[in-house]
Amino acid sequence: MARTANPDTPAGRKILEVAGVLFYERGIGAVGVDLIADEAGTTKKTLYDRFGSKDALVAAYLKRREQRWEEFLDEWMRAHHPESGLDRVLAVLDAEEAWWAGSRRGCAFVNAHAELGESDHPGREVLREGKLRARAKFVALLAESGVADAETLGARLHMVYEGAMVNLTVGGMSDAFDEARETIRVLVGER
Amino acid sequence: MARTANPDTPAGRKILEVAGVLFYERGIGAVGVDLIADEAGTTKKTLYDRFGSKDALVAAYLKRREQRWEEFLDEWMRAHHPESGLDRVLAVLDAEEAWWAGSRRGCAFVNAHAELGESDHPGREVLREGKLRARAKFVALLAESGVADAETLGARLHMVYEGAMVNLTVGGMSDAFDEARETIRVLVGER
DNA sequence: AAGTAACCATACCGGTCGGTATACTCGCAG
DNA sequence: CTGCGAGTATACCGACCGGTATGGTTACTT
DSSP, X not given: OOXXXXXXXXXXXXXXXXXXXXXXXXXXXXXXHHHHHHHTXXXXXXXXXXXXXXXXXXXXXXXXXXXXXXXXXXXXXXXXXXOSHHHHHHHHHXXXXXXXXXXXXXXXXXXXXXXXXXSOOTTHHHHHHHHHHHHHHHHHHHHHTTOTTHHHHHHHHHHHHHHXXXXXXXXXXXXXXXXXXXXXXXXXXXO | OOSSOOXXXXXXXXXXXXHHHHHHHHOSTTOOHHHHHHHTTSOHHHHHHHXXXXXXXXXXXXXXXXXXXXXXXXXXXXXXOOOSHHHHHHHHHHHHHHHHTXXXXXXXXXXXXXXXXXXXXXXXXXXXXXXXXXXXXXXXXXXXTTXXXXXXXXXXXXXXXXXXXXXXXXXXXXXXXXXHHHHHXXXXXXX
């Protein structure tokens, strides 16, 4: 008797894939489990057999989203192989712009935070971890390039990066990422 | 026959006040009109007589929130009367920290954007305008102090400010505002 | 041959959602 | 005294919500 079901089956993967699109595009609360099951060509029964609850599916969606973004970023870095510390940081912004590709929905984690709030939802910890990992990525890129005080500078650059996302999506400022890149140039001290 | 009712009545004001707390604290989708009516000591009938629909009430909530924040900020400025351009900008961050006062729910506009998405909701324009006004505030504070290129610098500082909100609330980074103030000092060029 | 994991199909549950309907009271202005 | 705007109280509506129940079909394993 499997107390915690294994979601890694063909139907389970399809459900997670469909949920990934629907949750992000329409919001977590706005998408019902019936719709996800239908859209995935399966049934609610199977969804609950694989994931146990909607909350667990949401948590799986967030984890998967984080994982997919990191894979995307790694591949972007491999394809564009920026060399200087500054270029490597700026490449993260380029990758993020490409990652969204026109969607105005913004950061999935910020959106999820708005819907999950201060509850004890299993997905909440994923959000916090995701932002900490994003910050750590900036710090690591700077440290690899031998930048002094990478910790402090990385935190500042990450903050600019997060602000650009908000300004682009909520504020509709289409040049937010250009501004962010310029701001980062200033903070890194390029002249 | 009033096609668009006037919400500015005792019951209407009470409903808007209660909705302001509930929508922010629990999220727009998570709060039903029945709850708002109950909590306001009135009835759903009155709510619909005043506002016409939940969407309209949400839009009114967002407008009111924007207005209250600007009043709060003005009063904060009057009470603390910072003088230098830098101090005036930093005071906005101080005010924002005081404005939240411990809540981890984050920016009401960012949260609303997550729930309203790309629909044609009447509240969406309020969000975009709100962020533009926030940016304009930074620009104005710098321009008043005779800073050169206030437009560019103001946009950058505003971006840092928005990033700090995200990192504090979603990332749980409790020192986000301290980092933002330091980053702003660097960008303004204080030494 | 028996067991089991994975899956599909359908029906059902209690609860909540946004929104409407009906009918009544009160205070005030013409 | 009549009309009306503002308000209360309650009942109702169809739709949808997350979650469960029942039952049957494959296919692979032991």
